[in-house]
Amino acid sequence: MCSGIGLPSGKSLFQLQAERILCIQKLAAQSSDSPRNTLPIHWYIMTSPFTDDVTRKFFESRKYFGLEADQVTFFQQGTLPCVSDDGRFIMETPYKVAKAPDGNGGVYAALKSKKLLDDMSSRGVKYVDCYGVDNVLVRVADPTFLGYFIEKGVSSAAKVVRKAYPQENVGVFVQRGRGGPLSVVEYSEMDAAMTTEINQSTGRLRYCWSNVCLHMFSLEFLNQVANSLEKDSVYHLAQKKIPSIHGYTMGLKLEQFIFDAFNYSPSTTLFEVLREEEFAPVKNANGSAYDTPDSAKLMLLRLHSRWVVAAGGFLTHSVPLYMTGVEVSPLSSYAGENLEAICRGRTFHAPSEISF
Secondary structure, three states, rough: OOOOOOOOOOOOOHHHHHHHHHHHHHHHHHHHOOHHHHHOEEEEEEEEOHHHHHHHHHHHOHHHHHHHHEEEEEOOOOOOEOOOOOOOOOOEOOEEOEEEEEOHHHHHHHHOOHHHHHHHOOOOOOOEEEEEEEEEEOOOHHHHHHHHHHOOOOOOOEEEEEEOOOOOOEEEEEEOOOOOEEEEOOOOOOHHHHHHHOOOOOEEOOOOOOOOOOEEEEEHHHHHHHHHHHHOOOOOEEEEEEEEEOOEEEEEEOOHOOOOOOHOOOEEEEEEEOOHHHEEEEOOOOOOOOOHHHHHHHHHHHHHHHHHHHOEEEEOOOHHHHHOOOOOOOOOOOOOOOOOHHHOEEEEEEEEOOOO
């Protein structure tokens, strides 16, 4: 997340997200009767023992991308022992058990153990926007999502996108039993019949709402989850190559998933968004079939190009437009708003960054 994905600006994912925070703070101040009393958005960033130092130094060297240093809090997730298929601990050295990060669901235990839930409370935080940092299009602190969450009066919420096709490898939201809680079923837990089942009343997939790690929680509920998972931990197994005393060996990592929290929620609501506007993850290296830096970059350039055209601008390009586009700085626009004064009647050559 500290490196770029080939955007015209050369910005990293962290920089894009920091600038979106700056932009939403500016928009909030502009809409307030007392702009000077608008509070900053605090950013809590979970790292692992393997990424913590480099992430902190990256932010320090770039002066927190314009944010105040005390506006950003880093905290480490925990680790769990790695085991072999027959349940034995894998040894990294003759005297040290191999360990791995405890998954994105480790955020709850980490927030509690580092007393960051108390820190949030002391800052007057009521709602927490939780997202995967690898999503290029994430709308950090999305005011529309927050407003929807508050209006519904629920404990938890999730943005969802429709599955691109029945066999897509994504978890989906389901309701367990009539009147039961909404929870996530991983794609590996779904059989072929469940994957392709059609809802006869809509003609669409019955299980079509993909979990894309865009969640909203009340702080009160986060405290409940942290306490519940501490007493009743849920672990998922992932078979991985693990460094050991005998070299890399296949073994099992124990992980917690962030969506485990929904099992404890008394009320959850889903908020559908368009994939092409809010979900472009970077999970694989270029050359892979999907979710690469190149595919995420292209989704951002296409989205921003649509913003520019909608605002009255024109694009020229030396390669086919479906292969390129323009990048709008988050400092200029959070989600396509306020671009008319910049773009109307002007021509921009792709690829390039638009920043004012």
